[in-house]
Amino acid sequence: MTLDAERRGPVPRRGRGRPPSPGLEDRRRAQIIAAAVAVFTERGYTDATMADIARHAGIGQGTLYRYVPSKRELLDLVFDYSVEQVVGAAEPALRLDEPPRSPAELLGRFDAAVQALTELFNRRPELLALVAVEAAAMDEELKLRLLGLESTVARMAARLCEDAQDAGLLRAGADPQVCGLLVTKTLLPPGLRQVLGQLDEAGRTRYHRAILDFVRHALLVDESGAQG
Amino acid sequence: MTLDAERRGPVPRRGRGRPPSPGLEDRRRAQIIAAAVAVFTERGYTDATMADIARHAGIGQGTLYRYVPSKRELLDLVFDYSVEQVVGAAEPALRLDEPPRSPAELLGRFDAAVQALTELFNRRPELLALVAVEAAAMDEELKLRLLGLESTVARMAARLCEDAQDAGLLRAGADPQVCGLLVTKTLLPPGLRQVLGQLDEAGRTRYHRAILDFVRHALLVDESGAQG
Amino acid sequence: MTLDAERRGPVPRRGRGRPPSPGLEDRRRAQIIAAAVAVFTERGYTDATMADIARHAGIGQGTLYRYVPSKRELLDLVFDYSVEQVVGAAEPALRLDEPPRSPAELLGRFDAAVQALTELFNRRPELLALVAVEAAAMDEELKLRLLGLESTVARMAARLCEDAQDAGLLRAGADPQVCGLLVTKTLLPPGLRQVLGQLDEAGRTRYHRAILDFVRHALLVDESGAQG
Amino acid sequence: MTLDAERRGPVPRRGRGRPPSPGLEDRRRAQIIAAAVAVFTERGYTDATMADIARHAGIGQGTLYRYVPSKRELLDLVFDYSVEQVVGAAEPALRLDEPPRSPAELLGRFDAAVQALTELFNRRPELLALVAVEAAAMDEELKLRLLGLESTVARMAARLCEDAQDAGLLRAGADPQVCGLLVTKTLLPPGLRQVLGQLDEAGRTRYHRAILDFVRHALLVDESGAQG
DNA sequence: CATGAATGAGTCTTCATTCAT
DNA sequence: AATGAATGAAGACTCATTCAT
Numbered sequence: 001m002t003l004d005a006e007r008r009g010p011v012p013r014r015g016r017g018r019p020p021s022p023g024l025e026d027r028r029r030a031q032i033i034a035a036a037v038a039v040f041t042e043r044g045y046t047d048a049t050m051a052d053i054a055r056h057a058g059i060g061q062g063t064l065y066r067y068v069p070s071k072r073e074l075l076d077l078v079f080d081y082s083v084e085q086v087v088g089a090a091e092p093a094l095r096l097d098e099p100p101r102s103p104a105e106l107l108g109r110f111d112a113a114v115q116a117l118t119e120l121f122n123r124r125p126e127l128l129a130l131v132a133v134e135a136a137a138m139d140e141e142l143k144l145r146l147l148g149l150e151s152t153v154a155r156m157a158a159r160l161c162e163d164a165q166d167a168g169l170l171r172a173g174a175d176p177q178v179c180g181l182l183v184t185k186t187l188l189p190p191g192l193r194q195v196l197g198q199l200d201e202a203g204r205t206r207y208h209r210a211i212l213d214f215v216r217h218a219l220l221v222d223e224s225g226a227q228g
Numbered sequence: 229m230t231l232d233a234e235r236r237g238p239v240p241r242r243g244r245g246r247p248p249s250p251g252l253e254d255r256r257r258a259q260i261i262a263a264a265v266a267v268f269t270e271r272g273y274t275d276a277t278m279a280d281i282a283r284h285a286g287i288g289q290g291t292l293y294r295y296v297p298s299k300r301e302l303l304d305l306v307f308d309y310s311v312e313q314v315v316g317a318a319e320p321a322l323r324l325d326e327p328p329r330s331p332a333e334l335l336g337r338f339d340a341a342v343q344a345l346t347e348l349f350n351r352r353p354e355l356l357a358l359v360a361v362e363a364a365a366m367d368e369e370l371k372l373r374l375l376g377l378e379s380t381v382a383r384m385a386a387r388l389c390e391d392a393q394d395a396g397l398l399r400a401g402a403d404p405q406v407c408g409l410l411v412t413k414t415l416l417p418p419g420l421r422q423v424l425g426q427l428d429e430a431g432r433t434r435y436h437r438a439i440l441d442f443v444r445h446a447l448l449v450d451e452s453g454a455q456g
Numbered sequence: 457m458t459l460d461a462e463r464r465g466p467v468p469r470r471g472r473g474r475p476p477s478p479g480l481e482d483r484r485r486a487q488i489i490a491a492a493v494a495v496f497t498e499r500g501y502t503d504a505t506m507a508d509i510a511r512h513a514g515i516g517q518g519t520l521y522r523y524v525p526s527k528r529e530l531l532d533l534v535f536d537y538s539v540e541q542v543v544g545a546a547e548p549a550l551r552l553d554e555p556p557r558s559p560a561e562l563l564g565r566f567d568a569a570v571q572a573l574t575e576l577f578n579r580r581p582e583l584l585a586l587v588a589v590e591a592a593a594m595d596e597e598l599k600l601r602l603l604g605l606e607s608t609v610a611r612m613a614a615r616l617c618e619d620a621q622d623a624g625l626l627r628a629g630a631d632p633q634v635c636g637l638l639v640t641k642t643l644l645p646p647g648l649r650q651v652l653g654q655l656d657e658a659g660r661t662r663y664h665r666a667i668l669d670f671v672r673h674a675l676l677v678d679e680s681g682a683q684g
Numbered sequence: 685m686t687l688d689a690e691r692r693g694p695v696p697r698r699g700r701g702r703p704p705s706p707g708l709e710d711r712r713r714a715q716i717i718a719a720a721v722a723v724f725t726e727r728g729y730t731d732a733t734m735a736d737i738a739r740h741a742g743i744g745q746g747t748l749y750r751y752v753p754s755k756r757e758l759l760d761l762v763f764d765y766s767v768e769q770v771v772g773a774a775e776p777a778l779r780l781d782e783p784p785r786s787p788a789e790l791l792g793r794f795d796a797a798v799q800a801l802t803e804l805f806n807r808r809p810e811l812l813a814l815v816a817v818e819a820a821a822m823d824e825e826l827k828l829r830l831l832g833l834e835s836t837v838a839r840m841a842a843r844l845c846e847d848a849q850d851a852g853l854l855r856a857g858a859d860p861q862v863c864g865l866l867v868t869k870t871l872l873p874p875g876l877r878q879v880l881g882q883l884d885e886a887g888r889t890r891y892h893r894a895i896l897d898f899v900r901h902a903l904l905v906d907e908s909g910a911q912g
Numbered sequence: 913c914a915t916g917a918a919t920g921a922g923t924c925t926t927c928a929t930t931c932a933t
Numbered sequence: 934a935a936t937g938a939a940t941g942a943a944g945a946c947t948c949a950t951t952c953a954t
Contacts, residue, residue: 021954024917046274050945060919065946171445178438185413210406217399218446278928279937288936290931299928502730506949507916516915518952527949627901634894641869666862673855674902708938734924744940749925 028067029077031057036078041126045075082127083149089113089120094156099163103220106164110157111212114187154184161219171221179219186215256295257305260285264306269354273303310355311377317341317348322384327391331448334392338385339440342415382412389447399449407447414443484523485533488513492534497582501531538583539605545576550612555619559676562620563668566613570643610640617675627677635675642671712751713761715741720762725810729759766811767833773800778840783847787904790848794841795896798871838868845903855905863903870899 035057039048050071054061068074093113100106121128158180165176263285267276278299282289296302321341328334349356386408393404491513495504506527510517524530549569556562577583614636621632719741723732734755738748752758777797784790805811842864849860 028917049943061946062919062948063917066917071945173441174445175434175438175441178435178442182414182439182442186410206403207406210403211410213401213403214406214410214446217402218442277926282937289929289938290936291934293929294934505947510916517917517950518915519913521950522913629897630901631890631894631897634891634898638870638895638898642866662859663862666859667866669857669859670862670866670902673858674898712938733922745925746927746940747938750938755924 025067028059028063031059032064032067032074033077033081036074037081037126040075040078083152085120085124085127086117086149087152089116090153091156092116094160096156096159099167100160100169101167103164103169103216106160106169107212107216107220109160110183110187110215117188150184150188153188154181157181157184164219169220171219174219183215183219186211253295256287256291259287260292260295260302261305261309264302265309265354268303268306311380313348313352313355314345314377315380317344318381319384320344322388324384324387327395328388328397329395331392331397331444334388334397335440335444335448337388338411338415338443345416378412378416381416382409385409385412392447397448399447402447411443411447414439481523484515484519487515488520488523488530489533489537492530493537493582496531496534539608541576541580541583542573542605543608545572546609547612548572550616552612552615555623556616556625557623559620559625559672562616562625562676563672565616566639566643566671567668573644606640606644609644610637613637613640620675625676627675630675639671639675642667709751712743712747715743716748716751716758717761717765720758721765721810724759724762767836769804769808769811770801770833771836773797773804774837775840776800778844780840780843783851784844784853785851787848787853787900790844790853791896791900791904793844794867794871794899801872834868834872837872838865841865841868848903853904855903858903867899867903870895 032053035053036048039052039056042048043052050064051061053074054064057064068077090113093116094109100109158177161170161174161176161179161183164170165174170176170179260281263281264276267280267284270276271280278292279289281302282292285292296305318341321344322337328337386405389398389402389404389407389411392398393402398404398407488509491509492504495508495512498504499508506520507517509530510520513520524533546569549572550565556565614633617626617630617632617635617639620626621630626632626635716737719737720732723736723740726732727736734748735745737758738745741748752761774797777800778793784793842861845854845858845860845863845867848854849858854860854863
């Protein structure tokens with residue numbers, strides 16, 4: 001019965017043909033995005049050719065187009081991927097689910113996020129190019145998405161600042177929304193990279209401290225009397 | 229003088245007769261840059277064609293190439309022009325030649341610079357597009373020049389912070405280099421535009437104050453009387 | 457057994473067991489031609505893709521190529537099929553095996569053929585597109601085959617005219633070959649369709665009569681009594 | 685004064701540059717259409733490449749696109765050109781402006797039109813291919829235009845038949861609209877070419893006479909008694 | 913036997929740049 | 934000095950066909 005069942009009905013019992021190995025679609029797409037990241041980074045969006053990317057991915061151009069409808073949409077894919085990486089690195093470091101306990105601990109979280117992002121960008125410098133500056137085919141839509149990235153991170157920071165305010169950690173008069181935005185601008189590594197990248201270890205450490213110091217004064221209640 | 233003026237171009241020309249009106253070369257170039265700014269802004273670098281630009285400038289394509297060697301170099305020209313405008317707006321507001329007298333006065337200078345830049349970008353929004361985001365042909369060289377813009381402004385801010393430190397206006401432990409950089413990041417209107425642009429007048433004012441407050445705490449000695 | 461199962465192909469197969477259902481090859485081909493007719497008709501030969509056709513037939517592309525060696529040859533198949541349908545509709549109506557008995561009866565046969573073809577084309581308008589106009593891949597060979605269709609019908613009509621001449625039904629001086637050709641041109645519905653299709657019932661009837669009248673005078677002896 | 689007028693004002697006094705030789709645009713287009721006719725005829729629309737056509741015209745591909753916006757529109761141009769040729773050949777032969785005087789004279793006009801068209805198609809066989817059969821990219825729009833050609837000729841013939849009816853030349857009961865259409869179908873050389881092209885001189889003459897005879901009986905009042 | 917993923921040759925089209933006038 | 938017609942290299946994208954499963 002079960003045997004017969006296989007040969008009956010117009011049901012598209014796809015089966016006899018080459019079974020696509022299960023994760024194929026996802027694997028291909030990942031392979032393609034990786035190649036695109038590499039080529040876009042090296043040549044820039046405009047100068048990168050689909051042929052380049054296909055070659056880099058080790059597949060034919062036709063195959064490329066099986067998984068990606070156009071060059072432009074490939075850029076979107078790459079962009080989404082990069083944003084995901086960035087947000088995915090920052091979010092756990094900020095630990096948005098529990099309110100901060102002390103000014104120092106809040107500062108520590110920001111520091112952790114900076115560290116995580118710095119580490120990410122050191123490990124995969126291409127992401128920096130793609131997220132922050134590779135604004136090649138920067139049409140309106142993509143600009144919005146780029147701003148969206150900073151906004152996303154800024155929103156996360158703002159939420160944290162609100163919790164901090166509730167806990168009495170923010171200095172009097174500080175606006176948590178604004179603080180979230182400015183802290184993000186101040187701490188988001190893409191912006192810092194240009195400086196930090198050109199310093200030696202000692203210089204980096206000095207800058208790192210100075211930056212956190214800057215933020216502490218800008219944001220937090222003064223603990224110096226209580227603890228200093 | 230007129231003789232010298234004619235020395236442009238290699239061909240020795242007749243000394244008498246109507247020489248091309250002296251400023252012609254400069255005027256043409258300005259005309260071309262203006263057209264390029266308009267077209268690049270509207271279409272984006274990649275989609276802008278040299279034909280577009282020539283038409284917009286009211287000249288022939290051939291003429292365009294008499295004054296600009298290539299599309300890429302035209303972008304450089306446009307970029308330089310934009311940077312010049314931005315720096316030219318910020319510099320006088322900061323009054324780098326005289327050291328700041330009080331924390332409040334220093335803050336006032338930063339505020340003045342922000343106002344000047346905001347006004348510039350409101351009046352000529354294309355500049356924003358070109359300087360901040362129009363990264364179409366963003367090859368390595370251009371990226372550096374873009375970062376260079378922020379660096380230039382940041383250097384100016386840092387110089388001011390040094391003077392402030394000498395005058396005892398900076399809070400203890402503040403690093404003037406870092407402060408210059410971070411103040412720039414915090415105050416450079418392109419970055420703020422996304423937020424401010426979406427608020428009503430009241431919201432803008434609130435943000436404006438919060439931002440300056442942020443900077444005051446981050447940078448300056450406390451004048452509030454409690455500690456000063 | 458499973459090993460042997462792979463041996464299909466040209467390899468001599470085991471005499472027992474379930475042979476592929478006998479008509480399978482033919483059924484598949486019919487299924488494919490039907491799909492091709494549909495897709496060619498809708499998209500035109502050039503814009504139709506083999507993937508379209510396979511999908512429409514509910515089979516894989518690979519399977520398609522088991523039964524049809526190339527897209528071009530598939531067009532031939534489709535064409536042959538269409539011609540077969542057309543000739544198959546006209547032939548019985550003309551009753552070539554028995555000579556016509558009277559001018560009126562001959563005219564009646566032409567009329568019957570027209571009716572049969574009209575009905576065919578009304579029922580399956582795709583055939584019209586394919587036979588008469590779908591000349592997409594119209595290379596020399598296909599053009600000849602298309603002309604051949606009309607020739608075939610014209611030859612049938614000419615044979616009938618010869619019989620009519622033998623029976624004294626043709627007006628004096630009429631050339632049966634030429635008459636066959638011209639009657640075909642005049643009566644073959646594809647040509648008429650453009651006109652008849654745009655008229656109401658009454659108009660169609662009027663045209664129908666006028667056309668037969670035209671043919672009667674062109675071909676036949678006058679039965680009106682005045683001269684006959 | 686008129687001389688001076690040319691060099692004043694911001695009026696786009698295009699002038700200093702390369703003056704396009706006056707008929708250039710038209711000449712180029714004609715050159716391109718000629719090349720397209722040749723290449724389309726030889727390869728068929730689909731297989732013809734724009735590179736082929738440019739090469740055949742002795743110009744670069746870019747130049748081709750200065751004068752023709754796309755391959756498809758080039759086909760339209762070619763088509764229009766062909767129709768113009770055909771109609772231009774038939775119209776004067778039919779002398780639509782003066783009513784026919786006798787059956788024989790009317791027949792003579794049809795004959796003249798046939799001769800003119802035959803001569804045209806003998807001299808420029810490509811036109812036949814393009815007008816009658818080269819239905820390559822036969823989308824709906826082009827089909828309509830093709831039908832339109834026959835319709836145009838048929839309308840001309842119908843007009844003539846109406847005049848003939850008014851002059852009492854048409855046989856009783858003949859519908860001039862239908863007669864115009866059928867005469868066109870019968871006489872339009874593209875349809876006849878297949879037969880006439882395959883006969884020797886004598887055969888052609890015989891056919892030619894038979895066809896006119898066919899039309900005379902189909903259309904006209906019987907002069908045989910009066911004159912025969 | 914069936915399948916559909918993979919392929920890459922082949923096309924139309926654009927545009928920076930040149931140069932005859 | 935100015936013009937714009939001409940050029941051709943280059944690239945995104947399609948699809949008939951093959952073949953591993």
